[in-house]
Amino acid sequence: FYSYSTAKQVCPKRASKDKDSLERMGAKNKKKGKKKSTGGQSRKLGAVSLAPPAPRTLKDVSPFLFGSTTPVQTNEQNIWEPFIGPISIAEQRAEGSNDGNPIVVHGRGLVTTRDVAQGECLFVIPSVVSASVSQVRSLYLQERDGADLQRITEENVVEKIESLCEIMDDEEIQPAENIDRARRLLRAFSSQMSSEAVPSIENPDKWMDILVANESSTCKDTIDLDRDTIIDTIRRNAFGPDFHNYDKIAHWWTENSNTGKHCYDRLMGAYPLSAIINHSCIPNAVRVFGSMVSPKSKGTSEIGDIEGSEVMIVHANSNIPKGTEITWSYLPPCTPLAERRQNLLSKYGFTCQCMRCVKEEMALNVAEFKELRTLADSCWSSCDENQRNQWSATMKDLIPSIEKAFASTKEISNESQRYIRIGYSALYMDYCNMTISFNDEDKIDEALKLGTQLHFSFVTCNNASTEHLSIIHLCYDLSSILHTRAMKGSSPGAATAKTMTKVRFWTEQLKKAIMTRYGELGEDIENVRKLMKHSKMVLRNLKGWYLADDKFI
Numbered sequence: 001f002y003s004y005s006t007a008k009q010v011c012p013k014r015a016s017k018d019k020d021s022l023e024r025m026g027a028k029n030k031k032k033g034k035k036k037s038t039g040g041q042s043r044k045l046g047a048v049s050l051a052p053p054a055p056r057t058l059k060d061v062s063p064f065l066f067g068s069t070t071p072v073q074t075n076e077q078n079i080w081e082p083f084i085g086p087i088s089i090a091e092q093r094a095e096g097s098n099d100g101n102p103i104v105v106h107g108r109g110l111v112t113t114r115d116v117a118q119g120e121c122l123f124v125i126p127s128v129v130s131a132s133v134s135q136v137r138s139l140y141l142q143e144r145d146g147a148d149l150q151r152i153t154e155e156n157v158v159e160k161i162e163s164l165c166e167i168m169d170d171e172e173i174q175p176a177e178n179i180d181r182a183r184r185l186l187r188a189f190s191s192q193m194s195s196e197a198v199p200s201i202e203n204p205d206k207w208m209d210i211l212v213a214n215e216s217s218t219c220k221d222t223i224d225l226d227r228d229t230i231i232d233t234i235r236r237n238a239f240g241p242d243f244h245n246y247d248k249i250a251h252w253w254t255e256n257s258n259t260g261k262h263c264y265d266r267l268m269g270a271y272p273l274s275a276i277i278n279h280s281c282i283p284n285a286v287r288v289f290g291s292m293v294s295p296k297s298k299g300t301s302e303i304g305d306i307e308g309s310e311v312m313i314v315h316a317n318s319n320i321p322k323g324t325e326i327t328w329s330y331l332p333p334c335t336p337l338a339e340r341r342q343n344l345l346s347k348y349g350f351t352c353q354c355m356r357c358v359k360e361e362m363a364l365n366v367a368e369f370k371e372l373r374t375l376a377d378s379c380w381s382s383c384d385e386n387q388r389n390q391w392s393a394t395m396k397d398l399i400p401s402i403e404k405a406f407a408s409t410k411e412i413s414n415e416s417q418r419y420i421r422i423g424y425s426a427l428y429m430d431y432c433n434m435t436i437s438f439n440d441e442d443k444i445d446e447a448l449k450l451g452t453q454l455h456f457s458f459v460t461c462n463n464a465s466t467e468h469l470s471i472i473h474l475c476y477d478l479s480s481i482l483h484t485r486a487m488k489g490s491s492p493g494a495a496t497a498k499t500m501t502k503v504r505f506w507t508e509q510l511k512k513a514i515m516t517r518y519g520e521l522g523e524d525i526e527n528v529r530k531l532m533k534h535s536k537m538v539l540r541n542l543k544g545w546y547l548a549d550d551k552f553i
Contacts, residue, residue, distance in 0.1 A: 058083045058121040060522030061313055064290030066550055083124040086113045087326060089204040105278045110326040119516040122285060122314045125212055126292060127269030128188045130308030131156045136267055141257050149250040153267045154234055160306045161189060161230050181303045186223045188213040192237050192272035211273040237275035240268045242289055266310045274312055280327035281356040282461040286317045286517050315519045317463040333462035334425040336380055337361060356419045356461055363416035368409045372402055376424050399431040418457035425467060428454055432474055436481060448478060448502055455506060464517035472510040473539045478503045
């Protein structure tokens with residue numbers, strides 16, 4: 001599923017010619033007074049000094065997003081199979097240990113093997129097993145009344161894992177490639193269980209092979225999985241819907257049961273390598289889902305149906321130094337501190353003590369802010385997303401009061417302010433939508449300022465998340481209002497023109513965030529236009545996601 005960079009072989013004759021050319025070039029540069037480059041290390045092969053091979057990178061993820069018959073291009077080769085970038089597996093150090101190895105927060109995790117730039121692809125991997133949308137939809141519509149879509153989806157994945165176990169039991173009649181593939185998939189699935197249940201890492205490369213189901217076929221270990229273990233592993237580690245929840249998908253299927261329209265092309269998949277990534281409320285990675293552009297199974301169609309075709313695409317959402325742990329948020333980032341901690345404790349069994357949680361807790365406990373925190377938490381917990389815009393007059397003052405408290409309280413740092421804004425960002429967006437509906441110049445300027453503060457906050461933590469991208473919807477709304485206002489008059493006023501310039505600037509900044517999320521799209525500018533059109537449709541229209549041809553957001 002992945003390969004490492006290999007040194008290029010240089011024949012002796014070519015090496016001799018290269019040596020002569022380099023000597024002539026050196027003499028020529030010496031005459032011109034040019035200095036030799038001293039940047040970076042080089043490795044020697046015979047008499048020729050060669051630069052280190054370029055880092056393996058993925059320059060075009062568009063086939064995974066849009067579907068294509070064109071092979072994915074790296075700087076090494078054309079590949080159809082998933083991509084493993086500058087990452088390796090590490091485990092938590094023993095207490096008091098100082099062996100110089102990278103540190104992970106808990107158990108096992110992924111760390112960078114070199115400095116990684118924002119927007120660089122970390123890996124693209126297939127699911128070990130994924131739910132069949134068509135099968136789950138059919139079962140859901142058969143049950144309809146009182147049907148639990150999440151339960152049906154889980155059962156579909158469980159049945160596929162059990163099918164792999166049955167293939168292993170039928171070793172005498174199954175093709176050898178099926179037995180080999182089933183063993184690899186089951187070993188990958190079982191190896192994502194809690195770190196206490198798997199051996200310590202002796203060879204990180206071997207664990208990488210295991211977790212992406214690319215382990216050597218010489219392994220003949222027996223793998224025993226009972227149904228309870230399978231279900232527990234799925235509930236802890238599988239990745240469900242990334243943009244909608246099961247209730248929304250179920251509602252769409254019920255409302256459109258006769259149209260044959262699927263609102264989602266994926267429901268749940270098991271990604272063992274991704275499952276070992278630890279949580280942080282200030283993640284440095286962001287994921288999206290796509291699909292393979294060609295069959296990836298190394299067995300028969302029976303195995304291919306079990307694996308499915310979906311892939312996970314992971315990018316760095318900030319610059320990541322070498323040896324830093326890769327993290328992402330297990331929860332939506334736009335959740336208040338108390339609810340985040342409660343959900344993490346109940347589902348994953350730990351209380352988060354990341355920098356955001358610690359600083360946010362200190363800021364929220366500042367005396368001048370306690371009453372506002374109580375009011376904001378009450379609004380968040382008592383109102384669903386369809387009711388929050390029906391605030392009373394008191395609630396309309398909530399966001400301005402929070403900003404006023406930030407300005408007057410020196411005990412809350414700018415960084416802590418940004419963390420708090422992200423926790424209550426849904427309330428901020430509701431307030432902005434309400435203010436621009438008044439079509440008042442002052443209110444529009446206020447919405448733009450708040451949107452700007454939200455953007456800065458997301459860049460600080462949870463850059464390029466789905467919630468971050470939603471701010472571009474606000475920019476499009478402001479642009480439309482200002483354009484309509486300008487068209488009604490002979491020329492826009494100075495204040496309006498200045499506001500329009502700001503809106504255009506922030507729109508471009510948010511488009512850069514979109515590119516960070518989805519990564520490089522090759523040399524074809526149409527891929528970028530297609531991505532922006534897709535994002536605009538999804539973020540601007542109430543049912544835009546259902547209208548989009550590609551559902552990779």
